[in-house]
Amino acid sequence: MSDGLGVGVSLLCMLIKNFENQERFGDFLASVGVTSPGVMMMSGKGILRVIDIPEMDLRAANIFKQEALSIGAELALPREAAGLKAKKVRGVLIATNKQLEVLYMKLKMQPFGLRKIGDELMRVCSVYGRTEFSLRSPHGREVVLGHAVMGILNVTPDSFSDGGKIFDIKKAVKRAKEMVAEGARIIDIGGESTGPNSKNVSAGEELKRVLPVLKAVRKALPEIFISIDTYKSSVAKVCVEAGADMVNDVTAGRGDKKMFKVLAELKVPMVLMYAKDATPRTSVRAVEYKDVVRTVYDFLKDRIEVAIAAGVNFENVVVDPGMGMFVSAEPGYSFEIVKRLAELRGLGRPILVGASRKSFLGGEMSQRLCGSVACACAALMNGAKIVRVHDVGESVGALNVIKKLC
Structure with missing residues (x-):
């Protein structure tokens, strides 16, 4: 046959596969007949990680690079690392x-803080691969997180989207049921x-x-998981004691x-x-970031550490990038x-x-x-694992399709 590549040349039906996690790659290997021991040995070879390490001792970095190269991996370093002038890279x-x-x-046996770097590498890769989470309320209620939708119920006169619309108990209950x-x-x-431009409100x-x-x-709705959106500890305490399951x-x-x-003390998710x-009130400022995700990551990591130091259970923390x-x-x-x-992750x-x-989406509110x-x-x-939305029905309908694609 002639297919533009030359007479008699036939293409094999090769397919480039893409796997987002090791488990799916392992399942694929098993599906083509690889033995269980083979899957265990090879599944880790199909997932490539690119890990940004913000700061290392220069001596550690050069040792790290050699160890990485020795096993077929790579550590990319800036130009100044070769000049041996920078202290940190x-x-x-x-x-x-x-x-x-x-x-x-290999890193466990090396000096200049490489053991600590190795420990952090394994920790971050382990938690990055985690896909299953759940939140347990001090009242015994539990919500398993996968594609969970959080419906917004504002009882305020000045919220940017729906202020004043549900400033009534009966309307609020009706909307919650909906x-x-x-x-x-x-x-x-x-x-x-x-x-x-919103106004301060007292705890009372x-x-x-x-x-x-x-x-x-x-x-x-005795079984539904309820979150209270507040930054005041006194409000949070009263609301949790009254039946709220989480604080936002x-x-x-x-x-x-x-x-x-x-x-x-309340043992409540947050x-x-x-x-x-x-400050609690956000401003209209065009802040510039060198790397917005790195900034958000570092901020949230710091706040998690502060929370844990105060006694908050790590498993009770949810993060929101804003x-x-x-x-x-x-x-x-x-x-x-x-x-x-x-x-x-x-x-x-x-x-x-x-x-x-939110306004970054463009157009008028409607x-x-x-x-x-x-x-x-x-x-x-x-x-x-959670999306916070006003339009629950439309969001759930779309997300039910997304579940089948993930």
């Missing part, structure tokens, strides 16, 4: 899971807006808004120094969110976070993304449904 490790295991054993019927796994009740006023709604929703803190504990201690501003004005008035940064969301905690109806749903889908495909 950044490195990019390129290795398969199997090579990482061998490299770890969201659960549409597929929401978590209901997030908020009594204070933290968006641009916030409780006046959310507590009656919380109690009514809990009575109407947009300040990641910076808005109230007592928050972590209170939540540790969301830690990145925000460019240290979106829209919480990141920057420049919309490109929010899109970049969603595109690179998988990098945050190295924190070892479930990721929540709340992009619903025109952001499609963008909100698209962003939720992209977030889940890139590693999010």
